[in-house]
Amino acid sequence: MIVTTAQLFEVAYGKFAVGAYNINNMEQALGLFEGHIQARAPFIVQLSKGARAYAGVKMLEAIIRAADENYPEAIFAVHLDHGDEATCYDCIDSGFYSSVMIDASHEKFEDNIAITRRVVERAHARGLSVEAELGMLGGVEEDIQVDEKHAMLTDPDEAKEFVERTGCDSLAVAIGTSHGAYKFSGGQGLHFDRIASIQRNLPGFPLVMHGSSSVPQDEVERINAAGGKLDPSARGVDADEFARAIPLGVTKVNIDTDGRLVWTRVHREHFKEHPENFDFRKPGKEYIREYAAFIVHKSEKLRSTGTLDMVREAITGKMELV
Numbered sequence: 206m207i208v209t210t211a212q213l214f215e216v217a218y219g220k221f222a223v224g225a226y227n228i229n230n231m232e233q234a235l236g237l238f239e240g241h242i243q244a245r246a247p248f249i250v251q252l253s254k255g256a257r258a259y260a261g262v263k264m265l266e267a268i269i270r271a272a273d274e275n276y277p278e279a280i281f282a283v284h285l286d287h288g289d290e291a292t293c294y295d296c297i298d299s300g301f302y303s304s305v306m307i308d309a310s311h312e313k314f315e316d317n318i319a320i321t322r323r324v325v326e327r328a329h330a331r332g333l334s335v336e337a338e339l340g341m342l343g344g345v346e347e348d349i350q351v352d353e354k355h356a357m358l359t360d361p362d363e364a365k366e367f368v369e370r371t372g373c374d375s376l377a378v379a380i381g382t383s384h385g386a387y388k389f390s391g392g393q394g395l396h397f398d399r400i401a402s403i404q405r406n407l408p409g410f411p412l413v414m415h416g417s418s419s420v421p422q423d424e425v426e427r428i429n430a431a432g433g434k435l436d437p438s439a440r441g442v443d444a445d446e447f448a449r450a451i452p453l454g455v456t457k458v459n460i461d462t463d464g465r466l467v468w469t470r471v472h473r474e475h476f477k478e479h480p481e482n483f484d485f486r487k488p489g490k491e492y493i494r495e496y497a498a499f500i501v502h503k504s505e506k507l508r509s510t511g512t513l514d515m516v517r518e519a520i521t522g523k524m525e526l527v
């Protein structure tokens with residue numbers, strides 16, 4: 206069942222975080238849905254501009270609709286990840302999406318507000334909610350690269366003003382994470398004091414954590430042992446820190462890189478062990494199984510495991526009232 210992102214946030218805020226995972230193909234969708242049914246957890250399917258260009262907009266929609274039919278118990282929202290203004294409008298007008306992200310965080314504060322405000326007006330008129338971004342994460346985002354010294358934590362006072370003036374429904378905040386496999390070089394982690402200050406200024410308002418992959422060391426080692434060449438110093442977010450961030454208002458947690466690592470490990474190990482094989486369905490099946498197990502593990506860390514029936518009751522109960 207496709208629901209609105211706002212409905213998921215209303216149930217989750219302060220209690221658990223909704224995992225938001227990017228998909229680009231059928232195998233990712235199958236693992237994602239299977240894993241969340243095993244975990245009994247709601248989730249958000251995210252489509253990036255890159256994914257829309259890779260698979261095609263119609264193909265992605267068809268995959269998600271088919272997965273919804275195959276897994277009638279699943280409760281999820283469909284979200285545009287890191288949209289520009291034109292892509293936001295395309296998604297809003299399509300009638301398929303639950304919410305869009307307008308990412309104008311690289312623009313000046315006033316320009317970010319003006320662009321976000323325009324998208325909010327058009328989205329709200331069609332019943333979609335809007336995630337915006339303020340502050341600057343490090344790493345690579347679509348085709349924009351931000352190096353660590355230019356990454357900037359979100360200012361709590363600016364965050365309050367930004368939300369008031371744009372009317373956005375959730376805010377992606379820079380709180381120490383970055384996109385990709387190389388987030389931390391040493392003992393850094395999330396800036397909890399910063400998250401707490403933002404929450405003090407925006408009580409009850411859903412915050413979004415991007416760049417939340419853990420980049421497990423054993424995963425990187427297995428990939429490299431099977432022929433990969435990833436930097437062994439790659440580090441991500443300690444998934445045990447999600448539990449501390451949730452009561453501080455972090456309600457949506459974006460994870461992409463870790464899923465790519467699962468794909469890379471399964472396929473590299475498969476073809477190393479079976480160099481004679483050229484039937485891609487064999488590693489494909491293995492990947493779907495492994496990706497589902499990965500989702501079950503992440504759901505535990507996000508505290509969303511076992512919440513599916515409660516979420517269904519909260520949402521369908523309210524739907525009948527409308």
Ligand code: G3H
Pocket residue numbers: 227253254255256286287345346347384461462
């Ligand atoms: O933050 C970006 C996501 O990891 C999506 O990546 O733009 O390569 O699809 P992509």
Ligand code: 13P
Pocket residue numbers: 227286287383384385386414415416417418459460461462463
């Ligand atoms: P990671 O790839 O670092 O997990 O980030 C995902 C993300 O923020 C998608 O918007």
Ligand code: ZN
Pocket residue numbers: 287346384415416459
């Ligand atoms: Zn992101």
